[in-house]
Amino acid sequence: MLGYQHAGELVSKVHPAIASFPRRIGTARSLDECLVASAWRGGQATLTAKDIFWRRDGSSFPVEISAYPIRRDGEVVGAVATFLDITERLKSEESLRRAQKMEAVGQLTGGIAHDFNNLLGIMLGNLDFLQQLVADNKKASERVQTTTKAALRAADLTKQLLGFSRRESKNISATDLNLVIRGMESLIARSVTPEVEVELQLAEGLWLTEIDQGDLQDALLNLVLNARDAMPNGGSLTIETANRMLDAIYEEQNPIVDKGDYVQLAVSDNGSGIPAKALEHIFEPFFTTKPEGRGTGLGLSMVYGFVQRSKGYIKAYSEPGIGTTIHLYLARSGDQPQKSAHSTDNEVILPKGTESILVVDDEADLIEIASHHLESLGYQTVAAGSGQQALQILHEARQIDLLFSDVVMPGMSGYELAQQATAKNPKLKVLLASGFTKKAVAQNGQVRFSASLLSKPYSKAELARRVREALDD
Numbered sequence: 001m002l003g004y005q006h007a008g009e010l011v012s013k014v015h016p017a018i019a020s021f022p023r024r025i026g027t028a029r030s031l032d033e034c035l036v037a038s039a040w041r042g043g044q045a046t047l048t049a050k051d052i053f054w055r056r057d058g059s060s061f062p063v064e065i066s067a068y069p070i071r072r073d074g075e076v077v078g079a080v081a082t083f084l085d086i087t088e089r090l091k092s093e094e095s096l097r098r099a100q101k102m103e104a105v106g107q108l109t110g111g112i113a114h115d116f117n118n119l120l121g122i123m124l125g126n127l128d129f130l131q132q133l134v135a136d137n138k139k140a141s142e143r144v145q146t147t148t149k150a151a152l153r154a155a156d157l158t159k160q161l162l163g164f165s166r167r168e169s170k171n172i173s174a175t176d177l178n179l180v181i182r183g184m185e186s187l188i189a190r191s192v193t194p195e196v197e198v199e200l201q202l203a204e205g206l207w208l209t210e211i212d213q214g215d216l217q218d219a220l221l222n223l224v225l226n227a228r229d230a231m232p233n234g235g236s237l238t239i240e241t242a243n244r245m246l247d248a249i250y251e252e253q254n255p256i257v258d259k260g261d262y263v264q265l266a267v268s269d270n271g272s273g274i275p276a277k278a279l280e281h282i283f284e285p286f287f288t289t290k291p292e293g294r295g296t297g298l299g300l301s302m303v304y305g306f307v308q309r310s311k312g313y314i315k316a317y318s319e320p321g322i323g324t325t326i327h328l329y330l331a332r333s334g335d336q337p338q339k340s341a342h343s344t345d346n347e348v349i350l351p352k353g354t355e356s357i358l359v360v361d362d363e364a365d366l367i368e369i370a371s372h373h374l375e376s377l378g379y380q381t382v383a384a385g386s387g388q389q390a391l392q393i394l395h396e397a398r399q400i401d402l403l404f405s406d407v408v409m410p411g412m413s414g415y416e417l418a419q420q421a422t423a424k425n426p427k428l429k430v431l432l433a434s435g436f437t438k439k440a441v442a443q444n445g446q447v448r449f450s451a452s453l454l455s456k457p458y459s460k461a462e463l464a465r466r467v468r469e470a471l472d473d
Contacts, residue, residue: 001063001085003056039067040079053083062086088252088365117158123151174208174333177241177265180216188239191224195234203242208333209263215306222299223267223326230271230324240266244329246313247459249369257313261332266455270323279318303328317435317456319408325435350461351468352378355401359383360390360417362409370404373460374467387412387420394421400428402471407434407453418449431470433458 004010039046045068053063064086070078127148134140181200188198220239227237244264251259274282281287283304303326307314311331318324357379361367364385371381382398384390387409394400403421407414418430433454454466 001055001061001083002053003059036067036079036081039069039081040076043069043071043076045069050086062090117155120151120155120158124148124155127151171212171214172210173213175211175213175216176206176208177216177263177330178202178206180213181220181239181241184217184220187221188224191221192228192237193231193234196228196231196237197235198237198239201238201240203240205243206241207243207261207263209310209330210333211310211330212306215309219303219306219328220265220267222303226299227267227269227271227324230269230273235270235323236268238266238268240264240268242266242455243332244457245459245461246329246457250457250459257329262312262329263332264455265328265330266325268323268325273320273322274316274318274324275320279316282316283314300326315435317408322408327435350377350464352464353468353471354378354380355471356380356382356399357402357404357467358390358393358400360385360387360403360405360409360414362386362406366406370463373463374404376460377464377467379467386410387414387417390417391420394425394428402429402431402467404431404433404467407432415449429470429473431466 002010038044046066048064048066050062050064052060054060062085064084065081067079067081069076070080127144131141131144131148134144181202185200192198224237224239231237242264244262246257246259246262248259251257278287282300285301304314307328307330313329315327315329316324317327357374359367359370359374359381360383361370362385367383367385371383374381382393382400384393387405388411390403390405394403403418405414405417409417414432414434418432422428422430430449431452431454432449433456435456452466452470454462458466
């Protein structure tokens, strides 16, 4: 947990990271504040408390601490302390809090919108009567028409709010996303500027999903318009479909998700991107990153409502200056056999190997998952938390057969890493992974690395096949 390699570095030493729960490396609290010391000296079990631990490398993580005394012949001779890394628990709690907040916002919004809709109905009805009464008075008639237009705009906003808060869809049917998207091609083309290049990447053999087709069309159009606004000077818009299996590991990382088979719809742009702080709020009603006067902040809220009604899940990836990808995961239709192409029954026939793989990602949890999968398949793994660290490992003349890297990382992207690494070692195989589509992030000279981009999230089976394909290429 603390990053030390040998017990000798800690045993028999008064070390601040163990004994006194430091605020930062080298700065310890007094012994009176130490729970372990309290259990030992006071002879009483302590209440569970939360604190921050600091690793040897200077990074920190949240812990839950408890301690109780050890007695021998009635005398307190020591204490036992338990330190639990609660990083994942806090992530899960935060995910659930966000889901609960959106649920509460939806209920509040729905109630207000319903009542406001009734009020608007009364206003519009009376405006119609008033228009008849003042038909002979031009100025009065114009004022009534202006007021009516404003009321109709308010009615449209209310309709959008009701779309966000609605809990059920009326016209559910088994739907082929590819057919719906193909039918919207001309509408999508007319909705973007001529400078925006639209590309469809529709998977063959796509599973059906049970949704309201009208809701899907509204959701897709909202995503297209958002992508267009993020690219005022033009760019690339990619609409992609795929069959996806979200496994138990993904479910553990995202507590509001149920593992299983999903149809994925991804809409990507290479526009301005969304800052990390704003990304947490983009599905909330009236939240917008657009300039004042442009947009209502309800487009993504409607998309969120559609996904919730469809018993699906929505995930946004974005990096300022790189672009944005919105992933919609819609449950596979029950009309089809539910045997997944990535079922655990296929684990025994997953392709394996003994080669050495360098796993690169700025997310430690993702490195751990990928390394665990690969090692269970027989591969040897080396981990790096950045592109620079990966280059250093490669420079040390280690035998690395495959570079497996995330695309979007601080400082150096996966594409830049792949370019520099293969320039020094042309025989090095490369497999990149990203939550973005290849069109959204590939730059000039990097397209060859995006040809076999592995889409996040991926299952163990997908990783096994793609790694083997990359090594055998």
